[in-house]
Amino acid sequence: MRIIVAIKQVPETSKVKMDPETGTMQRAGLEAIINPLDLYAIETALRLKQAAGGLVTVLTMGPPKAESALREAVAMGCDDAVLLSDRRFGGADTWATAYTLAQAVRRMGDFDLIVCGERATDGDTGQVGPSLAAFLDLPLATYASKAEWMADGRLRVERLEEDGRQVLALPVPALITVVKEIASPRLPTLRGMKTAKALQIPVWGPEEIEADPGRIGLKGSPTRVVKIESPKLTRAAEMLPVGTQQELDDALARTCQFLRQIGIEPKNGGAA
Amino acid sequence: MNPAGAVWTLSEYAHGRLQAVSFELLAWGRGLADELGVPLCAVVLGEHLPDSTLQALIHHGADLVLALEHPALAQFLVRPQAQVLRALVERYQPQVFLAAATTTGRTLMPYLSILVDAGLTADCTGLAIDPETRLLLQTRPAIGGNIMATIKTPEARPQMATVRPRSKQPLPVDPARNGCILRHPAEGMDLRADVEQLAFIPNPAQDGSIEEAEVIIAGGRAMKTATNFALLQKLAQLLGGSVGASRVPVDYGWQPYPRQIGLSGKTISPRLYIACGISGSIQHLAGIQTAEKIIAINKDPDAQIFQVADLGIVGDLFEVLPALIERLEQCLPAAD
Numbered sequence: 001m002r003i004i005v006a007i008k009q010v011p012e013t014s015k016v017k018m019d020p021e022t023g024t025m026q027r028a029g030l031e032a033i034i035n036p037l038d039l040y041a042i043e044t045a046l047r048l049k050q051a052a053g054g055l056v057t058v059l060t061m062g063p064p065k066a067e068s069a070l071r072e073a074v075a076m077g078c079d080d081a082v083l084l085s086d087r088r089f090g091g092a093d094t095w096a097t098a099y100t101l102a103q104a105v106r107r108m109g110d111f112d113l114i115v116c117g118e119r120a121t122d123g124d125t126g127q128v129g130p131s132l133a134a135f136l137d138l139p140l141a142t143y144a145s146k147a148e149w150m151a152d153g154r155l156r157v158e159r160l161e162e163d164g165r166q167v168l169a170l171p172v173p174a175l176i177t178v179v180k181e182i183a184s185p186r187l188p189t190l191r192g193m194k195t196a197k198a199l200q201i202p203v204w205g206p207e208e209i210e211a212d213p214g215r216i217g218l219k220g221s222p223t224r225v226v227k228i229e230s231p232k233l234t235r236a237a238e239m240l241p242v243g244t245q246q247e248l249d250d251a252l253a254r255t256c257q258f259l260r261q262i263g264i265e266p267k268n269g270g271a272a
Numbered sequence: 273m274n275p276a277g278a279v280w281t282l283s284e285y286a287h288g289r290l291q292a293v294s295f296e297l298l299a300w301g302r303g304l305a306d307e308l309g310v311p312l313c314a315v316v317l318g319e320h321l322p323d324s325t326l327q328a329l330i331h332h333g334a335d336l337v338l339a340l341e342h343p344a345l346a347q348f349l350v351r352p353q354a355q356v357l358r359a360l361v362e363r364y365q366p367q368v369f370l371a372a373a374t375t376t377g378r379t380l381m382p383y384l385s386i387l388v389d390a391g392l393t394a395d396c397t398g399l400a401i402d403p404e405t406r407l408l409l410q411t412r413p414a415i416g417g418n419i420m421a422t423i424k425t426p427e428a429r430p431q432m433a434t435v436r437p438r439s440k441q442p443l444p445v446d447p448a449r450n451g452c453i454l455r456h457p458a459e460g461m462d463l464r465a466d467v468e469q470l471a472f473i474p475n476p477a478q479d480g481s482i483e484e485a486e487v488i489i490a491g492g493r494a495m496k497t498a499t500n501f502a503l504l505q506k507l508a509q510l511l512g513g514s515v516g517a518s519r520v521p522v523d524y525g526w527q528p529y530p531r532q533i534g535l536s537g538k539t540i541s542p543r544l545y546i547a548c549g550i551s552g553s554i555q556h557l558a559g560i561q562t563a564e565k566i567i568a569i570n571k572d573p574d575a576q577i578f579q580v581a582d583l584g585i586v587g588d589l590f591e592v593l594p595a596l597i598e599r600l601e602q603c604l605p606a607a608d
Binding site for chain 1: 286287347348350351354374375376378379380381382383384385386387389390391392393394395409413414419420421422423424425426427428466467468469470471472473474475481483484486487509510511512528529530532535536537543544561564565566567568573578579580581582583584585586587588591592595596599600601603604
């Protein structure tokens with residue numbers, strides 16, 4: 001069995017603070033990490049491999065330094081890795097990214113499953129996974145909160161929707177995108193780190209994956225970013241300190257007045 | 273009236289009813305269609321689509337409804353739905369095609385964008401027509417709302433976007449509005465499903481999804497235990513809202529993942545957001561940027577959450593919340 005995990009390297013935003021002067025995020029000098037939501041994809045792939053045997057290959061597209069994300073995934077237990085890196089891949093939107101990944105997957109040969117995170121925390125689109133499934137005409141389940149092999153060889157997936165959970169059976173090869181609820185990601189092991197350090201990671205460009213030059217990078221992207229703005233995140237809060245009983249009463253009176261002003265009235269609970 | 277070259281919106285029909293967000297999409301689509309001088313067409317897929325349901329789309333602003341019925345469209349399975357939409361798009365060539373940024377829209381549209389070779393912008397909170405180029409301007413928050421990006425699709429058609437729920441009010445219902453219902457035959461379409469739905473497990477009735485809630489009361493680390501969330505539940509009942517959480521209560525298992533708000537959870541746009549004992553990490557703030565009004569309750573006067581709040585209550589939530597609940601109960605209309 002072969003499982004491919006597609007991941008992305010993103011800026012580490014968890015230690016970021018807001019700039020009190022400008023009210024915007026302080027982004028200078030951020031470290032690059034594996035997209036936190038991709039850790040669940042890696043964990044899912046490793047568990048499905050443990051259940052059925054086989055290999056997990058981790059795949060990413062990015063600048064040369066994205067290699068460190070691949071090594072970290074190998075340290076967690078992935079068996080090998082492929083880096084898609086070339087200037088001509090740069091500026092890709094989700095369409096061109098999915099095309100490039102699809103070409104790489106075709107070059108890799110037979111596989112049983114592709115696992116992706118729900119979305120990346122920087123671009124925040126969640127589009128690459130479903131688009132990759134469309135390019136490869138693979139059975140698709142997004143927002144998977146549970147995935148396990150069935151006796152007949154299909155993958156049983158629980159898919160989170162707004163109103164409930166869809167239980168799906170996917171014939172393989174298939175593609176799933178997973179949510180954080182699916183599993184807790186393991187930590188890298190010492191042995192894994194040794195393997196990761198020694199691993200030769202192939203770097204593929206457009207030629208290696210036989211990509212159409214008109215469908216990769218900025219040139220292959222149907223969408224164009226025409227404007228970027230940094231909105232002020234701050235609002236001017238009216239502060240209500242609650243130390244004494246009097247202050248509490250005043251704060252509650254003001255809160256009730258505020259609710260009325262914005263048209264929110266208390267209702268009889270559960271009487272709907 | 274013809275769907276060709278029109279502005280299209282995808283109306284989600286699931287579990288025997290139209291999803292509320294479909295009407296919000298029509299409000300967006302109406303403005304764009306008027307600006308472009310083309311009809312607004314609502315597309316609906318399902319097994320049985322009664323006339324009364326399709327009429328509701330016209331009453332909410334559609335000029336025309338393009339409906340396609342087939343047993344293979346009874347459940348949400350990506351492949352048959354996307355292949356049907358591909359056939360319709362290729363036949364009628366809409367200029368613009370919008371869907372909701374729901375689990376359905378965010379699955380189906382990226383898949384479809386590949387089948388029809390079109391660009392797609394995710395989770396837009398603003399849409400407009402560029403007066404010069406007549407192109408669709410698609411504005412969306414990225415990096416967790418820290419930047420707003422405006423995106424165009426210069427050549428590929430249709431210009432596709434998913435639109436965040438609750439980013440616009442539906443139009444007032446006009447029962448006198450006329451429109452045309454076009455029931456499209458399913459013959460010749462590729463309806464093969466590659467995935468089988470084994471079951472659907474609905475959420476318990478009282479758990480409305482937080483993306484659709486008008487009011488959200490969320491708790492953070494300072495809630496201390498799972499049982500303390502009953503306080504938030506009580507307040508949510510009084511204000512007709514839903515309960516959410518920041519990351520810590522979800523990591524500790526006090527609240528399920530679908531209730532998590534922030535960069536690694538849900539992005540929400542309620543009319544009112546009440547943050548209780550949430551310090552306000554940048555990840556959390558990213559998920560609440562588009563809330564209309566924010567009330568924060570926190571013991572720490574320097575908590576970052578106060579920087580984005582409209583009303584900041586500096587106090588112990590275990591003191592403030594019970595008192596607030598008691599006060600709101602006094603304002604309740606007497607039961608008949």
